[in-house]
Amino acid sequence: MRTDDRRDVEPGKDDASAPRSIPPRVDLRRFRYELTPTWLQMSATWAGESVGAASTFDRIAWLGCRSVLTPAVAAAVHPQTSVHVWDPSPARLAGLASVARDAALSNLVIQERPGPPDESIVSPCDLVVVDGVLDSSDPARRDQVLDAACSLLRPGALMAVAYRTVVGWGEVVPLVRLLRHRVRLGQRKSSEVLAPLEGLRAHGAAYPAVRPAVGAWLDDLLDAPSDEVVGSYLADDLRPASHAQVSEALAAHAVDFVSLAQQYDPLEGAPPVVAQRVRAAASVVLRETLADLAIRRTARVDVYRLGRCPVEESVRNAAVLGTSVMETRLAVAETVGVPWARPVALRECLPTDGSSSSDLQRGGSCVRELWPGESALNQERLAGQALAAGSIHPVRDELPDGAAESTVRLTATLLRSTRPEQDRFAVSARLGTALPATYTHSLSLEHRHALGIGAS
Amino acid sequence: MTPVDWSNPVAAGRRSGLGPWSDGYTTDVVYDDQVVREICPAWLSMVSALGVQPPLDLGRPLVWLDVGCGTGLMTCAVAAGHPNVEVWGVDFNPAHVERARKLAEAAELANATFIEADFATMVDERSLGPTEVDIIVVNGVYSWVSARTKRNIVEIISRRLAPGGLALVMYEAATGWSSMEALAEALRLTVDADGREAVLAFGDAAAALTDFAAAGAGYFPMGNRETRQMHSWADLEGGLGAHEYLGAHFKPLDVQDVHEAMAGAKCSFIGGVHPLDRHAHYSVPPGYADVLAASRDPLSREMIRDLALQTALRSDVFRRGLAAVTPAEHDAALRCLEIGGLGRDFEDTPIELPAMQVALDPRFHRPLVEALGSGRLTAGDLLTMHPAWSLDDATTAMALLVAGQYATPVVPGGVAPGSVDACRRLNRVLGRERRLGRQHGWIAAPATGTMVALDLVEVLALDGIWAGVTPEVGTLRTHVIECLTGQGMTVRHEGQLIWEPEAAAGIVHERVAHLVRRLPALDALGVT
Numbered sequence: 001m002r003t004d005d006r007r008d009v010e011p012g013k014d015d016a017s018a019p020r021s022i023p024p025r026v027d028l029r030r031f032r033y034e035l036t037p038t039w040l041q042m043s044a045t046w047a048g049e050s051v052g053a054a055s056t057f058d059r060i061a062w063l064g065c066r067s068v069l070t071p072a073v074a075a076a077v078h079p080q081t082s083v084h085v086w087d088p089s090p091a092r093l094a095g096l097a098s099v100a101r102d103a104a105l106s107n108l109v110i111q112e113r114p115g116p117p118d119e120s121i122v123s124p125c126d127l128v129v130v131d132g133v134l135d136s137s138d139p140a141r142r143d144q145v146l147d148a149a150c151s152l153l154r155p156g157a158l159m160a161v162a163y164r165t166v167v168g169w170g171e172v173v174p175l176v177r178l179l180r181h182r183v184r185l186g187q188r189k190s191s192e193v194l195a196p197l198e199g200l201r202a203h204g205a206a207y208p209a210v211r212p213a214v215g216a217w218l219d220d221l222l223d224a225p226s227d228e229v230v231g232s233y234l235a236d237d238l239r240p241a242s243h244a245q246v247s248e249a250l251a252a253h254a255v256d257f258v259s260l261a262q263q264y265d266p267l268e269g270a271p272p273v274v275a276q277r278v279r280a281a282a283s284v285v286l287r288e289t290l291a292d293l294a295i296r297r298t299a300r301v302d303v304y305r306l307g308r309c310p311v312e313e314s315v316r317n318a319a320v321l322g323t324s325v326m327e328t329r330l331a332v333a334e335t336v337g338v339p340w341a342r343p344v345a346l347r348e349c350l351p352t353d354g355s356s357s358s359d360l361q362r363g364g365s366c367v368r369e370l371w372p373g374e375s376a377l378n379q380e381r382l383a384g385q386a387l388a389a390g391s392i393h394p395v396r397d398e399l400p401d402g403a404a405e406s407t408v409r410l411t412a413t414l415l416r417s418t419r420p421e422q423d424r425f426a427v428s429a430r431l432g433t434a435l436p437a438t439y440t441h442s443l444s445l446e447h448r449h450a451l452g453i454g455a456s
Numbered sequence: 457m458t459p460v461d462w463s464n465p466v467a468a469g470r471r472s473g474l475g476p477w478s479d480g481y482t483t484d485v486v487y488d489d490q491v492v493r494e495i496c497p498a499w500l501s502m503v504s505a506l507g508v509q510p511p512l513d514l515g516r517p518l519v520w521l522d523v524g525c526g527t528g529l530m531t532c533a534v535a536a537g538h539p540n541v542e543v544w545g546v547d548f549n550p551a552h553v554e555r556a557r558k559l560a561e562a563a564e565l566a567n568a569t570f571i572e573a574d575f576a577t578m579v580d581e582r583s584l585g586p587t588e589v590d591i592i593v594v595n596g597v598y599s600w601v602s603a604r605t606k607r608n609i610v611e612i613i614s615r616r617l618a619p620g621g622l623a624l625v626m627y628e629a630a631t632g633w634s635s636m637e638a639l640a641e642a643l644r645l646t647v648d649a650d651g652r653e654a655v656l657a658f659g660d661a662a663a664a665l666t667d668f669a670a671a672g673a674g675y676f677p678m679g680n681r682e683t684r685q686m687h688s689w690a691d692l693e694g695g696l697g698a699h700e701y702l703g704a705h706f707k708p709l710d711v712q713d714v715h716e717a718m719a720g721a722k723c724s725f726i727g728g729v730h731p732l733d734r735h736a737h738y739s740v741p742p743g744y745a746d747v748l749a750a751s752r753d754p755l756s757r758e759m760i761r762d763l764a765l766q767t768a769l770r771s772d773v774f775r776r777g778l779a780a781v782t783p784a785e786h787d788a789a790l791r792c793l794e795i796g797g798l799g800r801d802f803e804d805t806p807i808e809l810p811a812m813q814v815a816l817d818p819r820f821h822r823p824l825v826e827a828l829g830s831g832r833l834t835a836g837d838l839l840t841m842h843p844a845w846s847l848d849d850a851t852t853a854m855a856l857l858v859a860g861q862y863a864t865p866v867v868p869g870g871v872a873p874g875s876v877d878a879c880r881r882l883n884r885v886l887g888r889e890r891r892l893g894r895q896h897g898w899i900a901a902p903a904t905g906t907m908v909a910l911d912l913v914e915v916l917a918l919d920g921i922w923a924g925v926t927p928e929v930g931t932l933r934t935h936v937i938e939c940l941t942g943q944g945m946t947v948r949h950e951g952q953l954i955w956e957p958e959a960a961a962g963i964v965h966e967r968v969a970h971l972v973r974r975l976p977a978l979d980a981l982g983v984t
Binding site: 034141165182199205242248271286289293 | 517518584602603604606607630638639641642645646648649650664668671672673674675677679680681704710712713741743744747748750751753755756758760762763764765766806829
């Protein structure tokens with residue numbers, strides 16, 4: 001089986017007709033709201049699963065923590081939950097250990113010895129988060145991580161898998177591999193590392209010239225500050241995965257896909273014929289695959305479950321409309337893996353009387369109260385848009401013992417002035433998440449208090 | 457929001473019909489007979505010598521293993537061309553092995569053995585098949601199997617390739633296929649959900665995805681090469697399409713991954729299988745010399761070259777252990793390199809190389825092509841014909857003639873004993889199969905140790921000669937037209953089937969005449 005197209009190339013030819021494209025971008029966030037237990041529990045509930053409150057989770061495992069602060073936030077807002085973390089990067093683990101030490105997060109357990117991820121995390125978990133490690137691992141380690149993740153699930157447990165997609169990143173791989181190879185050869189200056197790509201581009205080399213996303217990514221890279229090139233763009237290997245690959249690997253362990261973690265539905269912006277074809281797909285895995293192609297989705301967070309537990313549609317609808325939410329301002333657009341995502345602002349969703357907005361800030365409202373004049377279907381749609389926009393966030397039903405104290409300690413740690421701006425978060429015990437300090441600083445004391453942010 | 461859906465996320469349909477043994481590989485369509493002439497010992501020996509390694513000693517009894525041999529035609533061709541070589545083929549598809557065994561049996565190729573086994577079994581059971589091998593070929597497999605199976609293939613090489621042995625690994629390269637990976641997966645899932653056999657479902661699935669692209673799906677446009685591939689789906693025969701695109705593990709590969717895996721088997725890259733692949737001038741597009749010169753390590757150069765050329769297929773030759781070769785030994789090896797003519801007339805049309813077009817200088821190359829019309833040439837012969845040339849000039853000229861389809865590497869020193877008879881038997885079997893509708897366009901050529909490609913008309917004419925038809929254009933033309941008519945077939949010209957009898961006869965005449973002109977060259981290859 002081979003296709004020898006040795007004569008099918010036009011060396012050095014640029015295709016001037018190729019349109020410009022938005023490049024895939026490395027997700028450098030140190031905290032990801034869509035990977036918290038609170039958010040994932042909501043995603044599963046909205047997908048029709050019967051899931052206990054996140055506060056009842058006894059044990060959570062993080063296999064890979066590219067967003068290194070997320071497990072620390074989970075440990076702080078769930079002080080009764082044992083949070084175990086493994087990552088192939090010692091530097092990442094050391095950074096997390098430092099945060100955990102400063103914030104006295106005694107329930108955060110870090111696997112300190114190198115090796116496979118199943119050495120110390122022995123008991124079944126209620127939630128396993130696989131963050132980033134799949135798309136930077138060779139096939140052997142990828143198998144190992146997925147096997148370990150599945151073996152940690154107790155029946156009914158959730159799994160979230162975050163990864164860069166083949167659709168978004170597959171074309172970039174040959175360039176990243178070349179650049180990382182040069183780094184491995186000992187080149188550290190970005191000018192040295194990038195020299196061959198600059199040379200290729202200068203000569204109009206076929207590969208980047210005829211793939212719009214690759215050309216745009218290369219432009220982006222060449223414009224990046226030189227210290228970011230080696231430190232961020234090339235820090236991890238790039239081995240993107242597809243939804244079908246992940247789903248089929250997990251299906252072998254009887255772990256089934258539930259839904260995407262993000263509520264954003266980018267198909268609304270796709271051409272109608274394309275959206276219709278996606279929605280008419282004959283299987284779930286095909287639907288997700290076509291959806292990725294339809295919108296060139298660059299990253300996914302998939303929620304899976306060992307043993308699905310679907311509820312009646314009426315029960316599910318009641319749970320959706322009964323979801324308590326509060327106003328937030330998350331920067332969502334860059335997180336959903338769709339470069340052109342333009343989320344709808346909350347102000348466009350809410351009624352104009354202002355009372356709902358005030359409730360949202362003070363103590364939270366449930367979805368059905370936010371748009372009382374709308375049909376149930378519309379209430380769900382509007383709430384979905386607001387969640388997708390990052391304008392609202394689910395509220396936890398109850399605050400576990402010690403959560404207020406541990407979130408205060410972690411907030412104090414994360415707000416220390418020596419930390420870079422992107423690491424500065426305030427942890428909300430009420431929402432079970434962290435919010436950018438730039439946002440929380442602008443809030444009224446009452447609003448901050450309602451969010452359960454106790455220190456700054 | 458994602459709609460609630462309680463169905464099993466993994467489609468049943470076709471995949472459930474493949475059986476657990478398939479491991480995602482396309483097994484519901486039997487693969488067509490394929491020939492890749494570069495896998496033969498003489499060719500690989502030339503690559504080794506050009507890569508500053510010792511050539512293979514083709515005079516001693518070698519062991520040759522085809523990992524994933526398919527229906528075994530190539531394997532049988534090597535067996536026929538080298539009766540002194542122990543030839544093995546292994547494939548996990550029983551339909552393939554059955555076909556391969558029947559072919560070997562019909563051609564009485566006692567030195568060819570076929571094993572039905574998966575690669576994990578070959579790793580576990582060392583007594584199965586040859587224990588120490590001089591040449592291992594991995595063709596049409598490596599980009600289509602799971603990561604675990606890839607590791608098994610490398611393990612087979614690691615455990616069985618003899619010190620100094622050569623391994624040829626052919627694979628689809630990411631630089632020519634990266635845009636297609638995601639689309640091929642959607643194609644497979646669409647066929648899986650269809651429920652019909654792959655060969656039937658392929659066309660509809662391909663049309664649906666082509667429409668999806670045209671409707672404005674955000675993934676498109678892809679790279680220009682992959683876009684052309686997608687638009688060619690409509691003309692692709694379903695069986696070939698199924699094998700090319702529907703494997704569950706289809707993945708274009710990076711040269712780095714393959715080279716690192718082979719390094720784990722103590723195998724070092726010595727060059728591409730095409731003799732010009734490592735040539736300082738002809739392997740690089742004009743203007744890129746400075747980019748490559750700045751990167752001294754071989755892997756960087758391969759990666760840069762692939763990006764510059766959008767390389768789609770890599771055929772990498774590895775050696776288990778690099779030998780220390782003195783300049784004198786290298787020169788001696790190069791002088792012994794030998795090519796045989798394929799009977800093609802010298803043309804002014806430039807040769808198409810991956811990196812450039814090359815116009816052969818008729819002052820130098822026409823005499824070489826004419827000499828190859830009825831014989832073989834060593835590099836030493838070229839130096840005699842062109843005394844001003846260096847040895848490097850001579851081997852470059854040989855490589856250009858091979859790339860231009862004027863010549864092919866031949867077994868140094870003449871045909872192997874018994875190979876003329878063995879090739880004749882194999883050609884007879886293939887001729888019988890052609891009369892029953894199999895369209896083999898290849899004939900076994902003893903001097904090459906493998907097969908050479910001919911046009912279907914030429915092959916039918918050759919069948920006629922072997923059956924006693926006078927080798928004269930008019931008689932052979934009548935014979936070929938009778939063969940075609942008897943099978944309800946006609947000739948194809950510039951991609952179109954020609955049904956108008958007079959036009960078809962004219963084309964047949966022209967091609968038969970071409971064959972008659974080629975006969976001296978084919979005779980020199982031991983064919984006639």
